[in-house]
Amino acid sequence: MRAVLLIIVVAVLGVVGWKKRDEIPFLRDAAREVERQAGKVEVPKIRFDNDPPATADGPPARPALGGPRRCLVNGSVLYTNDACPAGSTEQQVKGGTITVMPAYKAPPAPESASSGIPNARDLLKPKGGTLKEQAQERAMEGL
16 A cells, blocks of 8 residues: 555656756756757768769769669559560659569479378368268168
């Protein structure tokens, strides 16, 4: 019970201190010191591995060749950094973001039916026919 009361008192003091932080001298001074220190710290810009290299005279340089191209092939859209395939129409890339994903690898072809590995259906089927067939056999024997 004392621990709960102590936690409540600490929580109330914390809330009052937060609300009155500008009126309490040591909290006001601490807040100003934190703001002053934050102004001195330079936060580096995050660079990603697909960002173009930065130039000394300004913004990052964009490559002249090999940029994204939008190709219309038989009604479907294909984005590439190479020339559009033969028989397709190249369209202007209007902007936005293009995310490059690794190519899809098709799963290997299934082994032929004569591979020698039995199917689970063949291994699990009941021996001597299905239950329905067994019931029909017993019924016929009983007549």
